[in-house]
Amino acid sequence: MRVLKLAVVAPAIALTSLAYSSAFGGDPLLATAVGIILLGLHLLGGSASGTVFLSTVLYSVPYAMALSGFLRVAFPQAHEAISEAVLNDPYFSSPAVILSLIGLSVLAEYADSAEGLEKALGVPGWRVFIYALPVVVLALLVSTGLMWLGRSLNITTGGIVLPLLLLLIGIVLAYSSVEGGRYGRVIAAVEVPPMNGEVVIETSGGEKSVPISRSSAFEWDTLRLEVELEERPKRVRLRNDDGERILIPLIESTDGKTLFLLYRVDREG
Known part of the structure; x- marks a missing residue:
């Protein structure tokens, strides 16, 4: 996934770097400096959507x-x-650059989501990434339609580009906050049938293990474990005598401050 994310990030970095260099004197050092900074931030943070957003x-x-x-x-x-330098520059006046950034923003979001699913579920991330292609095509068609409508109404390119960019930034932020939003509290609850084993919760800060004992169930048919975390868990695993399995959230709910996640293991599982 690192190569795939870099393939999405690199065109966005190149377009921004070349646009700055072309509009402000054509100095290749400026393009190089902007490109190195953006690439360095991507390598340090590892977020494709964050780099494309920047x-x-x-x-x-x-x-x-x-x-x-x-x-x-x-x-x-x-x-x-x-104004003369920016609005007359080929990189800033061409709708192709705007449409490319829109498409790359959507692809970057899917690349990050695919990487998270690959780590959590063990499925190939590129399969999830392929699902982004229809969305990207739809985004490009909508953007092209808006550009055509603006020209038909005799609205200059400079007058509609900035609102489109602001809309794009808002959509990217709203989309990313669904998966990566930060909450004051995160409650992870795991319901399992009586058994001996442990539940392992992985976060960016490490792993947290919660032991499970069959004797603690008494007469109940289900054991319920609740763990309070500082962030959304990256992966939750169940270990017992039958081996190890990855758990998927059955219920997710939030009130804006607290995120509640419920993981349930059926008796047949």
């Missing part, structure tokens, strides 16, 4: 400067120079 934000900054009413009033000469 690339998109950096790409939108010159648009914000060019369309800023404050700069137009406070610094008219500087604003005119920036």
